[in-house]
Amino acid sequence: QSALTQPASVSGSPGQSITISCSGTRSDVGAYSYVSWLQFYPGKAPKLMIYEVSNRPSGISNRFSGSKSGNTASLTISGLQAEDEADYYCSSYTTISTLVFGTGTKVTVL
Amino acid sequence: QLQLQESGPGLVKPSETLSLTCTVSGGSISSSRHYWGWIRQPPGKGLEWIGSIFYSGSTYYNPSLKSRVTISVDTSKNQFSLKLSSVTAADTAVYYCARLDYGDFCPGYWGQGTLVTVSS
Numbered sequence: 001q002s003a004l005t006q007p008a009s010v011s012g013s014p015g016q017s018i019t020i021s022c023s024g025t026r027s028d029v030g031a032y033s034y035v036s037w038l039q040f041y042p043g044k045a046p047k048l049m050i051y052e053v054s055n056r057p058s059g060i061s062n063r064f065s066g067s068k069s070g071n072t073a074s075l076t077i078s079g080l081q082a083e084d085e086a087d088y089y090c091s092s093y094t095t096i097s098t099l100v101f102g103t104g105t106k107v108t109v110l
Numbered sequence: 111q112l113q114l115q116e117s118g119p120g121l122v123k124p125s126e127t128l129s130l131t132c133t134v135s136g137g138s139i140s141s142s143r144h145y146w147g148w149i150r151q152p153p154g155k156g157l158e159w160i161g162s163i164f165y166s167g168s169t170y171y172n173p174s175l176k177s178r179v180t181i182s183v184d185t186s187k188n189q190f191s192l193k194l195s196s197v198t199a200a201d202t203a204v205y206y207c208a209r210l211d212y213g214d215f216c217p218g219y220w221g222q223g224t225l226v227t228v229s230s
Contacts, residue, residue, distance in 0.1 A: 001173065003156055034214035045114075046206070046220040057218070089157055091217060097170050099147070099215040101157035 004029060004090055004102035011108040017078040020105045022090035023071060028100050030071035034093035037066055037075045039086050040104075049088075050075060077107070085109045112137040114207050114221035122201075122228050128194040132207030132221060139188045140165040145210040147217065148181060148192045150203040158203075162210055163190055197228045 005023040012018040022029065022037075029035055037050040048057050050066035053073060063078045073092070077084055090102035118130035132146070139146060147162035161171040163181045171179050175194070183190040194201060205226055209219040 032214065034216065036216045038217065038220075043222070045222045046217075048216070048218050051211075051216045051218070052214070091157075091159075091215075093214045093216075096173075098172060099149075099159040099162070099210070099217070101149075101159065104156045 001028075001094060001096075001098055001100050004092060004100055006088075006090060006102040006105045008103070009106045009108065011110055012077075012080045013110045014080055014082065016080050017076060018080060018107065020075045020077075020088055020090075020107070022073040022075070022092075022102045024073075024092055024100070025071055027096070028071075028092040028094045029068065029073050031095050032093055033068065035066070035068060035073040036091045037064075038089045038091065040089065041086050046089075080109055082109050112209065112219050114209065114219060116205060116207050116221045116224040118224065118226070120224065120226060122197055122226060123230050124198055124228055125196055128192070128197050128201060128226055128228070130192045130205055130207075130224065130226070132190050132192075134188045134190075134209075137209075139183065139190065140185050143212050145170075145212055145215060146183065146190045147208050147210045147215070149206045149208055149217070149220075151206070151223070152200070152203040155203075159215075160192065160194075160205075162215060164212075199228050202226065202228045 145162040148160040204223040
C-alpha cells in the first residue's frame with residue numbers, strides 16, 4: 001500500500017488560515033469517511049485532531065476542521081497560532097482492512 | 111485517562127527479533143470497541159502502520175511486513191506485544207503503540223513512542 005500524499009510543508013502568519021491536503025485513491029481516502037488527522041510534537045504522544053473526515057474529539061479547538069472531496073481530504077487550521085506549529089499526518093482506513101498514513105506536513109507559523 | 115506505554119530493548123542486532131510490549135492503563139484492553147496497534151516512524155521519514163490486534167486475538171497486518179510480524183495480546187496483564195523478526199537497519203525507528211477504533215482503525219490514543227535502533 002502506498003502512503004497518502006501530503007505537502008511537505010505549509011506556513012502561515014498568526015491569525016491566518018492554512019489548509020493541508022491528503023491525496024489518496026479509491027481504495028483508501030475515496031472509499032470511506034474514515035480519514036483522521038494527527039498532530040505530532042517532538043517527544044510527546046501524538047494527538048488525534050480530526051476523525052471520520054470532519055469530527056473533532058472532545059477538547060480539540062474548533063479552529064481545526066476537516067473535509068473531503070473524492071480521493072482528497074483536507075485539514076484547515078484557522079486563526080493560526082504559534083502553538084499550532086507541529087507536524088501533521090493524515091490516516092485512512094483501506095478497503096483491505098489496513099491503515100495507511102500520509103507523508104506528513106510540517107506546519108510553520110511565521 | 112487512558113495511557114499507553116511502550117517498553118523493550120532500545121538496541122537490537124541485525125537478523126535478530128525485535129520485541130516490544132505496550133502496557134495499557136486507565137482502560138481495559140478487552141474493549142469490544144477497540145483494536146490495539148503498532149505504528150513506526152523511521153528517523154526523518156513518515157509513519158507506517160505495522161498491524162493491529164483485537165482482545166480476542168484477531169489480527170490484521172501490513173502486507174509488506176506480514177511475513178516478519180507477530181502481534182499478541184495478554185488480557186490478564188492489559189498488555190499487547192510486537193515481535194518483528196530478521197531485523198535490518200531499515201527497521202530502525204520510533205515504535206508507537208496506539209488504541210484504534212473498531213471498524214475504521216482511527217488511531218485515537220498513542221503512547222509516546224520508543225526508539226529502537228538496529229545495529230551490531
